[in-house]
Each structure stands twice: as C-alpha cells, then as structure tokens.
Amino acid sequence: MATAKRAKSSWLGLLVKLLLIVALAAGLVVFFFGEALAGFGQAGTGYAAKSVCSCRHLAGRGMESCESDLPSNMWAVWLTEDETAQSVTATVPLIASTEARFMDGPGCVLESWDE
Secondary structure, three states, X not given: OOOOOOOOOOHHHHHHHHHHHHHHHHHHHHHHHXXXXXXXXXXXXXXXXXXXXXXXXXXXXXXXXXXXXXXXXXXXXXXXXXXXXXXXXXXXOOOEEEEEEXXXXXXXXXXXXXX
C-alpha cells in the first residue's frame, strides 16, 4: 500500500502570504483613513517643528531637552536640526514633514503648507 507524503509548507510561501496580508491591510487603512492620517501627520509635524524650533533657538536649550517637552504620543515624529539654517524639521515617515525656521523678529515660522 502506498502512503502519501505530506507536502511541506515552505517558509518562503508563508512569508509571501504574510506579506500579502500586511500589504492588503495597509492598503485598506490608507484607502479608508489616508486623508485623516495625512491631516493628523501635518498638524503633528507642524506642532513639533514649531515647538522644538522655539525651544532650541529662542530659549537656547539643547535638542534633547526640547524633544522631551513633546507629549509622549508624538513617538512617531522624527526631529532633525540644521544649525546653520537655524531650522528644525519634523517628519512622520511616509506621511508628512514640516520645517520651522528661526527668523529675527517673528521667531520660529513654519514653512507654507500650500505647496
């Protein structure tokens, strides 16, 4: 009597299926909530860039000290500083990015969002 061998499921096949499920889920999130995520990202990066720029260039505090002033729910915002341009850029990867630049007189000013 012949016995059938069980087909081994390959790890590559499982990985491909898992990646397809993740891509489908991400696509659905973007489809249904993309506009809201973009708006929240733009507002959050604007808040972070302006706050940290003012803290850094008006108050003269260190970057780490200024970053600690942000609320704990801003964990997805990445901050970078350009000391020569006196600017701070806040970014939520793949969603939004905003720059605040220090100017004599008005202080830290956000870049225009109408680009």
